[in-house]
Amino acid sequence: MEYEAEDLRARIYNIFNPEPDVDNEGFCYRETRPHERLIKEYRLDTSYWEPYEYSSSSDLMRRAKNNDDGIGEIIRAQQVPRELFLGTLRLFGDSIVAYADEQKRTGPYQYYPAILMSAWAAFEAFVRIYSELLVKTVPALPIQVKWALLEKEDRLDGKGKFRALRKMQPLLDRYWWLLRFGYGVDYDRGGTVWQMGEKALQKRNELVHYEIAGMPSLTTTGLWQHLESILLLLIGPSAQIRKTVMPDQYELYGVLNQLRPLVEEFEERPFFKGLPIKPTAVIFPCPFRDVDDARYPRS
Numbered sequence: 098m099e100y101e102a103e104d105l106r107a108r109i110y111n112i113f114n115p116e117p118d119v120d121n122e123g124f125c126y127r128e129t130r131p132h133e134r135l136i137k138e139y140r141l142d143t144s145y146w147e148p149y150e151y152s153s154s155s156d157l158m159r160r161a162k163n164n165d166d167g168i169g170e171i172i173r174a175q176q177v178p179r180e181l182f183l184g185t186l187r188l189f190g191d192s193i194v195a196y197a198d199e200q201k202r203t204g205p206y207q208y209y210p211a212i213l214m215s216a217w218a219a220f221e222a223f224v225r226i227y228s229e230l231l232v233k234t235v236p237a238l239p240i241q242v243k244w245a246l247l248e249k250e251d252r253l254d255g256k257g258k259f260r261a262l263r264k265m266q267p268l269l270d271r272y273w274w275l276l277r278f279g280y281g282v283d284y285d286r287g288g289t290v291w292q293m294g295e296k297a298l299q300k301r302n303e304l305v306h307y308e309i310a311g312m313p314s315l316t317t318t319g320l321w322q323h324l325e326s327i328l329l330l331l332i333g334p335s336a337q338i339r340k341t342v343m344p345d346q347y348e349l350y351g352v353l354n355q356l357r358p359l360v361e362e363f364e365e366r367p368f369f370k371g372l373p374i375k376p377t378a379v380i381f382p383c384p385f386r387d388v389d390d391a392r393y394p395r396s
Contacts, residue, residue, distance in 0.1 A: 102197040105359060109190040112355045113183075129348040135332060139289065143332070145339035146347070157340070159234070168233055174226045179345045181219035182328075186352050188212050189324065193317075193356065196363045209315035209365040210304050216327050217268075217301050223331070223343055224272050231279040242278050246271060269298065272330065282338045290333035293326035314366030321360055324353055 100108065117127070131143035151157055161168050192208035228246040232238060244250060248271070250264035269291075276284050285291060300323055303313040331346045341347070380396040 100197065100359065102194055105194050105197050108359060109194060109356070112352060113187060113190065129351040131332070131347050132350055132354050134354060135336075135350075139329070139333075141290075141333060141336040143336050143347075145336070146341065150341055151344045165233065167229075171226060171230050171233060174222075175230075177226065178219050178223035178343060179349065181222055182216060182349050183352070185212055185215040185219060185324070186349065186356065188215065189320070190356060190359075192363075193359050193361070196317075196361065199363065202362060203364045203366060205368060206365050209317075209320050212320060213297075213301055213304065213315065213323055216324050217298070220272075220327050220330065221268055224268065224275060227279065227343075228271065228275055231275065235279075238278060242274065246274055246278075269294065276334050276342075280334065280338050280340070280342065282334055284334050284337065288333075290326075290329045293322075294330040297323040297326040312367045312370040314364055314370060316364045317360050317362050321353070321357060325350075328353065 115127075128148050131141075131146050135141045135143055149155070161172075188208060189212050192212065195208065196202075196204075232243045232246060244264075245266060248264055248266050249261045251261060273284060273286065276282050300313065300315070300319075303311060307313075328346060328350045331342045332350060335342045335346070383393060
């Protein structure tokens with residue numbers, strides 16, 4: 098269904114700024130239920146969910162008895178993944194409005210790569226913050242698990258002293274370890290949800306570590322599916338362990354699904370994608386020293 102740009106702008110504004118619920122005591126907090134698409138499309142059992150799962154009286158909530166070094170910083174950061182992902186969805190909404198009146202349905206990179214990167218930044222922020230929280234609050238965690246989650250490694254230097262060095266670990270490996278040692282689930286990495294997440298990460302990697310031959314592009318529906326895949330990495334394990342992995346994940350998924358009917362297909366792609374190039378007929382930037390002048394003469 099096609100909408101005029103102004104109508105789209107109003108609809109999207111209302112998605113991100115819904116009318117507040119009001120009861121006898123005034124404005125009240127509204128939680129988002131798990132979307133029915135999770136059951137119909139992916140057969141995820143979210144019946145465990147109840148309103149105020151993370152309320153102040155919930156068993157999932159804790160209070161620090163002591164001002165442990167660093168715990169305050171972690172607590173302060175716990176809202177960041179939601180804020181990052183919500184910002185990502187706002188940018189996605191902006192892109193829908195921007196392309197509403199475009200007659201040509203292809204264009205250069207503008208919104209879509211940044212949206213995909215931002216979504217993965219939100220997910221990685223969750224993995225990082227909750228890994229720090231796990232290490233801080235579970236003293237029985239094996240030291241090897243702690244180092245892996247925090248991407249650290251003990252090394253013996255030339256003076257015989259141990260130094261903690263940074264050792265990068267793949268994002269989805271760290272997330273799987275977080276699920277196993279923090280939530281007690283060996284999540285199926287061969288299942289639909291995980292494989293969708295792998296594909297979304299592959300698309301991100303094609304852009305970040307640029308796949309030259311493929312010249313990757315992104316379509317609106319493809320991007321929407323990648324955003325869904327990232328959120329499903331949170332929701333799938335939640336359905337299995339009967340506990341919401343990240344607070345507000347269903348709110349984010351609900352917003353994404355409200356944007357879905359407003360999507361009109363558009364493709365962002367490199368200018369020269371699909372165009373034949375005859376190297377001997379063009380000049381190209383090549384600022385290096387000692388270039389082979391015989392094979393690549395100056396223009």
